[in-house]
Amino acid sequence: MIDPKKIEQIARQVQESLPKGVREFGEDVEKKVRQVLQAQLTRLDLVNREEFDVQTQVLLRTREKLALLEQRLAELEGKQSAAPANKPEDE
Template sequence: MFDPKKLEQVAKQIHDAMPQPVKDLGADVEQKVRQVIQGQLNKLDVVSREEFDVQTQVLLRTREKLTQLEAKLTELEDKLSQQDK
């Protein structure tokens, strides 16, 4: 769901910002930071970029179809009102 490279960058930045004694606790500190970040991101109500792009395209096609149907309805209403005259 999230770009692993960006997650790695954030985890590395956090790890680099830690004081040296904390870094000395072990090599798995960065892994733990990454796990915490991933866990928190998973709790968010977000969608992937791919999902967003797909839904954007669906919305655009739906809007286009709605515009066509509105035009057709207007045309039919005009024909109906001309027949009533």
């Protein structure tokens, strides 16, 4: 999930960029910004970096296995086409 510390940091930066009159509401504004950010980021259905890295490794291993299977299949097909065809004898 999203790192709460990052959301707090972004909320703080947004609050600091607001005009001084709005900024005086301080904690309430920061709290609302944090809630809105959390809600919007949750809607995006994001994954954290660790999960992304794990899935990347799974994909790489899957690609390697697929490449090996394709190579093996090509070798088997090559052997099959090189072998003489057994024709049934005429009766």
